[in-house]
Amino acid sequence: MILAVMYREYRIRRTSMTWLFYDLVMPLTYLLLFGIGFDRTFMGGIPVGGTTVSYNAFFLAGVLSMACFGIAINTSYGFFVDRDNGIFYEFLTYPMSRAEFLVGKILFNALLSLLQALITVTLGSVLLDIPLRWDLAVFAVGGVVLGTAGWFFFLSAFALRIRRNDMFNTFINVAYFLLMFGSSMFYPLDALPGWLRTVAMANPLTWHTDALRWATIGIGDPAVIAAEAALFLLFLLASFLFAVDTLRRGVLR
Amino acid sequence: MGSKENVKTARNRLILARIRHRLRAMFPGHSTGSAIEATNLVKTYREGSPAAVRALDGLSIAVRQGEIFGLLGPNGAGKTTLLRVLTTLTLPTSGSATVLGLDVRAHPLEVRRRICAVLQENAVEVYLSVADNLDTYARFHAVPRLEVRRRIEMTLERFGLSEYRSQKVIDLSGGLKRRVQVAKVFMVDSPLVFLDEATTGMDPMNRRATLQAFREEARRGRTIFLTTHVLQEAEELCNTFAIIDHGRCIAQGDLAMIRGLSSRAFDITVTFDTMTDGLLEELRRLPLLKMEVHATTVTLCVKGREMSALAILTSLARTHTITHFEVTSATLEDVFLELLGNRQPEGQTS
Numbered sequence: 001m002i003l004a005v006m007y008r009e010y011r012i013r014r015t016s017m018t019w020l021f022y023d024l025v026m027p028l029t030y031l032l033l034f035g036i037g038f039d040r041t042f043m044g045g046i047p048v049g050g051t052t053v054s055y056n057a058f059f060l061a062g063v064l065s066m067a068c069f070g071i072a073i074n075t076s077y078g079f080f081v082d083r084d085n086g087i088f089y090e091f092l093t094y095p096m097s098r099a100e101f102l103v104g105k106i107l108f109n110a111l112l113s114l115l116q117a118l119i120t121v122t123l124g125s126v127l128l129d130i131p132l133r134w135d136l137a138v139f140a141v142g143g144v145v146l147g148t149a150g151w152f153f154f155l156s157a158f159a160l161r162i163r164r165n166d167m168f169n170t171f172i173n174v175a176y177f178l179l180m181f182g183s184s185m186f187y188p189l190d191a192l193p194g195w196l197r198t199v200a201m202a203n204p205l206t207w208h209t210d211a212l213r214w215a216t217i218g219i220g221d222p223a224v225i226a227a228e229a230a231l232f233l234l235f236l237l238a239s240f241l242f243a244v245d246t247l248r249r250g251v252l253r
Numbered sequence: 254m255g256s257k258e259n260v261k262t263a264r265n266r267l268i269l270a271r272i273r274h275r276l277r278a279m280f281p282g283h284s285t286g287s288a289i290e291a292t293n294l295v296k297t298y299r300e301g302s303p304a305a306v307r308a309l310d311g312l313s314i315a316v317r318q319g320e321i322f323g324l325l326g327p328n329g330a331g332k333t334t335l336l337r338v339l340t341t342l343t344l345p346t347s348g349s350a351t352v353l354g355l356d357v358r359a360h361p362l363e364v365r366r367r368i369c370a371v372l373q374e375n376a377v378e379v380y381l382s383v384a385d386n387l388d389t390y391a392r393f394h395a396v397p398r399l400e401v402r403r404r405i406e407m408t409l410e411r412f413g414l415s416e417y418r419s420q421k422v423i424d425l426s427g428g429l430k431r432r433v434q435v436a437k438v439f440m441v442d443s444p445l446v447f448l449d450e451a452t453t454g455m456d457p458m459n460r461r462a463t464l465q466a467f468r469e470e471a472r473r474g475r476t477i478f479l480t481t482h483v484l485q486e487a488e489e490l491c492n493t494f495a496i497i498d499h500g501r502c503i504a505q506g507d508l509a510m511i512r513g514l515s516s517r518a519f520d521i522t523v524t525f526d527t528m529t530d531g532l533l534e535e536l537r538r539l540p541l542l543k544m545e546v547h548a549t550t551v552t553l554c555v556k557g558r559e560m561s562a563l564a565i566l567t568s569l570a571r572t573h574t575i576t577h578f579e580v581t582s583a584t585l586e587d588v589f590l591e592l593l594g595n596r597q598p599e600g601q602t603s
Contacts, residue, residue, distance in 0.1 A: 086374030
């Protein structure tokens with residue numbers, strides 16, 4: 001049944017190649033434009049965890065986690081599109097469990113995330129000379145897939161509870177703003193004031209970005225990264241259970 | 254020879270047992286004869302809040318397998334809510350509901366494996382073509398791949414959709430979208446089909462063809478649970494009915510039973526050779542609910558049993574020349590309106 005959900009996602013994506021193209025190259029574009037600007041500003045590199053790396057190398061993980069978050073937003077926003085098209089409630093009468101529905105929906109989109117990440121990492125390393133740790137690639141793959149899934153489950157729980165898409169948009173904007181700038185996505189946490197660093201360290205986006213940074217350029221204390229990865233998995237699991245429960249109890253309360 | 258016969262008999266028994274097993278898998282709960290049972294079902298939306306709405310208020314209904322069941326009621330009566338509970342879209346607040354012997358609360362997935370539903374909203378994949386809509390629906394319902402193609406062709410043909418097969422649904426008219434939505438349930442073999450206002454927006458010819466298709470499905474053994482506002486459609490199609498109001502069942506049974514609930518059972522239309530004042534006076538003395546006169550034709554609404562209609566006709570025929578007469582019993586709509594009285598229409602969410 002998960003395959004049927006994936007197949008449906010694939011059929012829909014296939015209907016708009018333009019949309020698919022932008023989805024795939026957007027993170028690379030972000031890295032090339034935004035990253036290069038900051039890379040030139042910090043010509044001498046930036047200090048992270050006792051070493052100095054180029055801003056492009058530092059920002060690569062930020063772009064990847066941003067891309068995972070973006071795919072998760074699009075996928076959870078899909079509930080509103082399905083609601084507008086009337087198909088959402090019909091889906092819930094199909095012979096599949098609520099968990100299968102959510103997992104199938106995100107699995108196909110996680111594959112897109114992977115493709116997106118592959119394009120970004122490969123071209124990023126070639127064009128921007130980012131020193132990649134290919135030996136850790138398997139962890140990067142895991143980080144992209146689980147990251148996309150974690151954010152999707154988290155956002156789904158809200159998308160399923162919030163009935164108005166304009167309200168959901170506001171929620172996304174606020175959540176994204178707070179999570180993004182209160183994380184290690186754009187800058188190392190060492191430079192932040194104590195209170196903000198504490199907040200950032202409790203932010204799942206920091207856990208995700210740090211894990212991806214370690215898996216792509218090998219920066220970070222493996223013990224800390226392991227703890228952050230474990231916390232992110234807990235976050236993913238809790239979000240998944242919350243989203244499934246929302247669907248199980250009935251989205252029509 | 255004898256042992257050969259025994260082997261043959263044993264093999265036949267085995268085949269029969271396998272067929273029975275498959276049938277049971279396809280139509281579980283068949284032996285109980287009950288497709289749906291709802292008992293004291295209560296559903297309160299936004300429970301605990303001042304804006305709480307009690308959409309179902311102790312509703313009980315029973316639907317037998319293989320019948321076409323019509324659920325009728327005014328807006329806000331609770332029809333859609335009942336459908337949502339039975340299709341596992343929402344949980345009941347209290348009471349119990351079983352679908353093909355399975356409790357909707359305890360076994361929602363098992364219930365969903367045995368049903369398919371056409372909901373009130375236009376539920377189609379607007380970005381996909383008509384054929385792809387049927388294809389994805391079949392995949393969700395685990396129809397074998399080889400079978401999918403055959404069924405797509407058959408369904409497109411049956412619903413007059415062949416010429417639109419490659420068109421994206423977003424480009425189709427509302428009526429065609431609805432046709433695609435209804436056509437989907439013919440791609441699968443689920444033993445129980447829920448239809449919520451399924452023919453809304455269809456033109457009369459397609460409506461008729463769709464109703465005929467539902468009849469054929471019922472003959473194949475599928476149970477059809479229908480909600481509609483078009484009472485004539487329900488009367489044409491359904492074997493049994495339930496009329497609900499304010500979340501409660503106020504009448505349930507077959508058409509004869511429901512008609513029997515009407516206090517006005519017959520309409521008599523009589524055409525006389527001439528209309529005189531004396532005849533009119535005589536007609537006015539009869540125990541009628543209503544009388545309408547058009548030239549030499551009168552329509553009399555008679556309260557009571559069949560015999561009272563016959564008695565009136567006999568007495569009129571004794572003293573006047575009747576050129577034509579017709580007796581019709583109360584329609585479902587008459588009973589519906591009578592049972593629900595003259596209450597004001599409501600726009601309450603159900």
